[in-house]
Amino acid sequence: xxxxxxxxxxxxxxxxxxxxxxxxxxxxxxxxxxxxxxxxxxxxxxxxxxxxxxxxxxxxxxxxxxxxxxxxxxxxxxxxxxxxxxxxxxxxxxxxxxxxxxxxxxxxxxxxxxxxxxxxxxxxxxxxxxxxxxxxxxxxxxxxxxxxxxxxxxxxxxxxxxxxxxxxxxxxxxxxxxxxxxxxxxxxxxxxxxxxxxxxxxxxxxxxxxxxxxxxxxxxxxxxxxxxxxxxxxxxxxxxxxxxxxxxxxxxxxxxxxxxxxxxxxxxxxxxxxxxxxxxxxxxxxxxxxxxxxxxxxxxxxxxxxxxxxxxxxxxxxxxxxxxxxxxxxxxxxxxxxxxxxxxxxxxxxxxxxxxxxxxxxxxxxx
Ligand code: PLP
Numbered sequence: 001x002x003x004x005x006x007x008x009x010x011x012x013x014x015x016x017x018x019x020x021x022x023x024x025x026x027x028x029x030x031x032x033x034x035x036x037x038x039x040x041x042x043x044x045x046x047x048x049x050x051x052x053x054x055x056x057x058x059x060x061x062x063x064x065x066x067x068x069x070x071x072x073x074x075x076x077x078x079x080x081x082x083x084x085x086x087x088x089x090x091x092x093x094x095x096x097x098x099x100x101x102x103x104x105x106x107x108x109x110x111x112x113x114x115x116x117x118x119x120x121x122x123x124x125x126x127x128x129x130x131x132x133x134x135x136x137x138x139x140x141x142x143x144x145x146x147x148x149x150x151x152x153x154x155x156x157x158x159x160x161x162x163x164x165x166x167x168x169x170x171x172x173x174x175x176x177x178x179x180x181x182x183x184x185x186x187x188x189x190x191x192x193x194x195x196x197x198x199x200x201x202x203x204x205x206x207x208x209x210x211x212x213x214x215x216x217x218x219x220x221x222x223x224x225x226x227x228x229x230x231x232x233x234x235x236x237x238x239x240x241x242x243x244x245x246x247x248x249x250x251x252x253x254x255x256x257x258x259x260x261x262x263x264x265x266x267x268x269x270x271x272x273x274x275x276x277x278x279x280x281x282x283x284x285x286x287x288x289x290x291x292x293x294x295x296x297x298x299x300x301x302x303x304x305x306x307x308x309x310x311x312x313x314x315x316x317x318x319x320x321x322x323x324x325x326x327x328x329x330x331x332x333x334x335x336x337x338x339x340x341x342x343x344x345x346x347x348x349x350x351x352x353x354x355x356x357x358x359x360x361x362x363x364x365x366x367x
Contacts, residue, residue: 007350010328011153011299012176012197015345020250039243043236051242051249052235058252062261065185065208072207072227073235073245078104078175078194080225081205082111085147085171085190087221088228089213090116092144097121097168099137101159101294102128102152103334104173112147115218119143128155130291134163145169145189151177151298153197154332156288156339158296162187169213177298178206179255180344181265189213197298198264198344199255200248203241255344264344271342271351272297278355285362301331301339305365309337317361324357 008015031038031047041047056071065071074084085108090096095117098109112118121137139146146165151158153176162184163170169189178193185191190209196202207227214228223229223237230237255264276295279286279302287307288295303309304317314337321329331337340354 007324007326007353008328009326009340009342009346009350009354011332011339011341012194012343013202014197014328014341014343016200016247016251017254017345020247020254023250024247038246041242043239043242048236048242048246051246052240055245055249055252056235058249058256059206059208062179062252062255063183063185063208068211069185070209070211070214070227070231072209072230073240074205074207074225074227074230075203075241076225077202077205078173078192079107079111081173081175081192081194081207082108083114084207084221084225084227085145085192086112086115087225088209088217089145089169089171089190091216091218093142095119095140095143097140097143097146097165099131099146099148099163100124101131101149101157102155103332104152104154104175105147105149108147108149108173116144121146127289128152128157129289131157131159131294137163139165139168141166141168143168145171147171147173149173149175151175151296153299153341154301154335154339156290156296156299156301157294158298160293169210176341176343177296179261179264180268180298182261195244195248195251197341200251201244203244204248251344267344267348268297268342270348271346272300274348274351274355275300275340275342278358282358282362285366286358298343299339299341301335301337303337311336313365314338316365320361321354321357324353326354326357 005018028037059071097119099121100106100109109118119140121139122132146168150172171190174191175193176197179198192207195204209227217226286302288302305313318330329338331339
C-alpha cells in the first residue's frame with residue numbers, strides 16, 4: 001500500500017531519508033508559520049536566503065571544504081555540468097584530458113568536444129569494468145584540466161584513488177557518490193554533482209570550485225553556467241530550484257545528525273560489503289562484471305544465473321523482488337542484468353532484506 005515505504009534500490013532520483021520527507025510534508029503548506037509554502041516564496045526572501053546559506057555552509061562543513069573553494073548551486077543536471085566545466089575551464093589551453101571509465105565520463109568527453117580538444121588518457125573500453133593502471137595513462141602536461149567520473153552509476157566502476165596529474169587541475173563528477181566517503185577537496189580544481197542520488201531531489205547541482213580557476217569562462221558560456229557569475233551572485237543569479245535546495249538542505253542536516261560523511265562512508269562499506277559477500281557466496285549464481293579493485297560501493301550491477309546472465313531468470317528475479325516491495329532493481333538498458341543502488345538513505349537492513357531474498361531466489365531457481 002501507499003503508506004508502506006518501498007525498498008527503493010533505484011539509481012536516481014532515489015530513496016531519500018523518510019524523516020526528511022515527513023518534515024517536508026509537515027511544513028509544505030506553511031513554512032515556519034508564514035502561511036506560505038517555501039515553494040511559494042521569492043528566492044530573494046529572507047527565508048530562502050537562510051536556506052541557501054545553510055546549504056552552502058553544510059556542504060563546506062560536511063566535506064571540509066577549504067576556504068579557497070567556492071560552493072555554488074546551479075541547474076541543468078549533471079549533464080549541464082559536463083558542458084559547464086568545459087566552458088568554464090577549457091579556455092586556458094584549449095585542450096583537456098578525459099579518463100573514460102563508463103557511460104557518464106564518455107558523455108562528458110563528448111560534450112567537451114564541442115568546446116575544445118579532448119584527449120582520452122587511455123582508449124575507451126568496449127565494455128567498462130576496469131581502470132587501466134595509471135602508469136599507462138597518456139596525460140598531457142598542457143591540459144587545461146584532467147576530468148574523470150568518480151563513480152560510474154550505470155556501469156558500477158568507482159575510482160579507488162584520486163589520480164595523480166602533476167599539477168594539472170582535476171575536475172571530477174561525483175554525482176552518484178558525493179558524501180558517501182571522505183574526500184580531500186584540496187586535491188581538486190572542481191568537484192560537481194547532481195543532488196538526486198545521495199543528497200536531495202533532482203534540480204540542483206552542487207559545484208565546488210577552487211577560486212583561482214574562476215574568471216576564465218568562454219565568452220559563449222551562458223551566464224547561468226558561468227561559475228564566476230553564479231558565485232558573484234551567491235547562487236541566486238536567477239531563480240534557483242528553490243524547492244530542491246530546500247530539501248537538499250534538510251538531507252544535509254540529516255547527514256550531519258547521522259555522523260556526517262565519516263559515518264556515511266562506514267555505512268556504505270558495510271552495505272556494499274554485505275552484497276558483495278553474498279554474491280561471492282553464491283558461487284557465480286550472482287556475479288559482478290567489474291574488476292575487484294574498482295567495484296562500486298554505490299551502484300552494484302550483477303548478473304543472475306552465471307557471469308553471462310540468464311535473461312529469463314533476471315526477469316523473474318525482478319518480478320519476485322517486487323512482490324517483496326523491492327523496486328527499481330533493473331539494470332540500465334545499456335548493460336542489462338540487475339543493479340542495486342545503495343545511496344546514503346538505503347539502510348543496512350534494506351540490503352540485508354535484499355540479500356535474504358537473493359539467497360532464497362537462488363535456492364529456488366538454481367538448476
Ligand atoms: N553523472 C553521473 C555520474 C550520473 O549518474 C548522472 C545521472 O545519472 C549524470 C552525470 C547526469 O545527470 P543528469 O541526469 O542530472 O543530467
